Amino acid sequence: MRRHWPAGLRWRLLLALLATSVLTLGTAAVVVLQPLRDRLRDQSVDSLHQAVTEHVGEFEAVFARDQKASLATIANDPDLFGAASELSAQTDARVLVADDTTSPVSTLDSAPDFIYDSDFSVKPTKAMHMALRALLEERMVTEMDGDDLLVGIPLYVKGEPTAMLVAERRLSEVSALVAQVRNRFLIAAVIGLALAVLLAVALSSTLLRRLGRLRAVAVRITDEGPDAPTPHDERRDEVGDLARALARMQEELRRQETARRAFVSTASHELRTPLTMLQGTMELLEEDLRADQLDEEDALRQVDTARQQLMRLSVLASELLDLSRLDAAVPLRSEAVELGELARAVAAEFTLRARERATAIDIALPEGACWGRGDPDAIARVVRILLDNALAYGPRGEPVRVETRDGGGWATIAVADDGPGIPEPERERIFERFHRGAAASSSGGFGLGLAIGRELARRMGGELELEDGTGTRFVLRLHSAGAQEKPARPSRDRVSA
Numbered sequence: 001m002r003r004h005w006p007a008g009l010r011w012r013l014l015l016a017l018l019a020t021s022v023l024t025l026g027t028a029a030v031v032v033l034q035p036l037r038d039r040l041r042d043q044s045v046d047s048l049h050q051a052v053t054e055h056v057g058e059f060e061a062v063f064a065r066d067q068k069a070s071l072a073t074i075a076n077d078p079d080l081f082g083a084a085s086e087l088s089a090q091t092d093a094r095v096l097v098a099d100d101t102t103s104p105v106s107t108l109d110s111a112p113d114f115i116y117d118s119d120f121s122v123k124p125t126k127a128m129h130m131a132l133r134a135l136l137e138e139r140m141v142t143e144m145d146g147d148d149l150l151v152g153i154p155l156y157v158k159g160e161p162t163a164m165l166v167a168e169r170r171l172s173e174v175s176a177l178v179a180q181v182r183n184r185f186l187i188a189a190v191i192g193l194a195l196a197v198l199l200a201v202a203l204s205s206t207l208l209r210r211l212g213r214l215r216a217v218a219v220r221i222t223d224e225g226p227d228a229p230t231p232h233d234e235r236r237d238e239v240g241d242l243a244r245a246l247a248r249m250q251e252e253l254r255r256q257e258t259a260r261r262a263f264v265s266t267a268s269h270e271l272r273t274p275l276t277m278l279q280g281t282m283e284l285l286e287e288d289l290r291a292d293q294l295d296e297e298d299a300l301r302q303v304d305t306a307r308q309q310l311m312r313l314s315v316l317a318s319e320l321l322d323l324s325r326l327d328a329a330v331p332l333r334s335e336a337v338e339l340g341e342l343a344r345a346v347a348a349e350f351t352l353r354a355r356e357r358a359t360a361i362d363i364a365l366p367e368g369a370c371w372g373r374g375d376p377d378a379i380a381r382v383v384r385i386l387l388d389n390a391l392a393y394g395p396r397g398e399p400v401r402v403e404t405r406d407g408g409g410w411a412t413i414a415v416a417d418d419g420p421g422i423p424e425p426e427r428e429r430i431f432e433r434f435h436r437g438a439a440a441s442s443s444g445g446f447g448l449g450l451a452i453g454r455e456l457a458r459r460m461g462g463e464l465e466l467e468d469g470t471g472t473r474f475v476l477r478l479h480s481a482g483a484q485e486k487p488a489r490p491s492r493d494r495v496s497a
Contacts, residue, residue, distance in 0.1 A: 010204045017200040025189045040174045048151050051091045052167050058083035064157045075115040088118045093169035098131040131164040147171045210239045226253035274309030281306045319448040326455050332375035336481035339372050339404045339413050340365040346383045360399040370404040372411030372478035374460035382456055385449040386415035386474045394419045411480045416473035
């Protein structure tokens with residue numbers, strides 16, 4: 001399979017390039033050769049017309065002077081011979097002069113008398129026809145018969161047609177020139193196709209070698225994982241872009257693999273610690289109960305410890321459930337939500353925890369309602385994540401502020417604390433899955449909260465951002481709900497929880 005794929009692609013590239021070259025050359029031949037032939041013929045016609053027109057006056061002068069002379073006299077007139085010879089030499093045409101002074105022509109069956117012919121070796125059949133046409137139509141007439149060009153024009157004496165001048169020229173040089181161009185074009189086409197074949201083979205070989213290297217790297221990644229050697233192709237073309245995309249994909253696989261290993265390690269530790277403590281607590285309680293030596297104060301401490309470990313397990317289960325729902329693309333609702341009321345309700349859930357840290361949760365609401373569009377449960381989940389982070393990493397005794405605003409087409413919920421803030425290198429990384437910042441490394445957690453919060457925000461058409469400034473301030477932005485979407489509700493005053 002590996003050997004047949006490049007060969008098949010090479011032949012397809014070769015045939016495609018050859019077909020393109022053939023079509024290009026065929027189109028060029030159609031566009032160039034036929035118009036060239038027509039253009040040369042038109043130039044020959046114009047040249048012959050101009051020469052005949054320029055010499056008409058000389059022939060008419062001969063007939064005007066010898067009007068009463070015989071045909072033999074006119075035919076032997078040196079001026080007639082000179083004008084005809086000059087016209088023949090100038091145009092390389094056969095020049096014929098027909099006289100009609102004695103027997104007027106009235107029908108095409110009548111034959112004119114040619115008193116002069118520059119070439120008596122060939123019967124002037126076509127010239128007779130042109131002379132009759134010129135006399136009957138009383139104008140210059142032109143006829144193209146194959147390569148034969150004939151021009152006939154009547155000669156006037158005192159306003160009456162007296163004779164006919166016919167110039168017959170064979171355009172053999174036009175056909176010869178077009179044939180020569182065509183032959184040269186065919187030779188050039190053959191050489192061009194041969195060069196196209198060589199170029200196609202060279203280009204396809206280079207291209208397929210590069211693609212083969214990328215394919216080998218992809219196979220090694222499949223067999224060895226993301227730690228396989230990274231492909232390198234510095235050329236600025238599509239294959240180079242593919243190599244760089246493959247390198248980025250490999251780097252992302254490495255990052256995800258590192259995150260997965262870190263998560264497995266963290267989850268194992270986080271699960272082992274509360275489970276071990278729960279197991280030890282239960283064993284101690286069981287021993288005290290069996291020995292009937294229960295110390296109520298010590299038992300309460302053990303129960304409190306067990307409750308904290310169960311909360312840690314509950315947080316892990318909740319985050320993993322949220323993560324699985326996001327990966328499964330479970331649809332979210334989209335409806336008008338009063339963010340101030342929702343923020344108050346979520347803050348109430350953290351009252352006990354805030355009291356344990358001697359921290360106040362200040363809720364600052366606008367004068368009117370603040371309506372945003374999104375899923376109420378998802379919005380509440382994001383606010384819980386932000387409040388949990390603020391209480392976990394903010395300074396003890398310092399208030400946590402929750403604000404809602406509406407303006408510019410956006411409704412926002414901001415959660416801020418007066419802690420040291422997030423270092424610049426980590427400001428975007430904290431939104432990655434399983435990444436825990438420096439402040440979180442010494443505490444529990446799995447590095448999923450902010451990643452879940454940002455993805456929920458984006459799934460609702462909004463964004464979760466970390467704003468610049470003192471302390472740490474996260475802002476959830478949602479599209480404002482239209483006036484027609486806002487359900488009626490009683491207004492509430494600004495409160496503090």
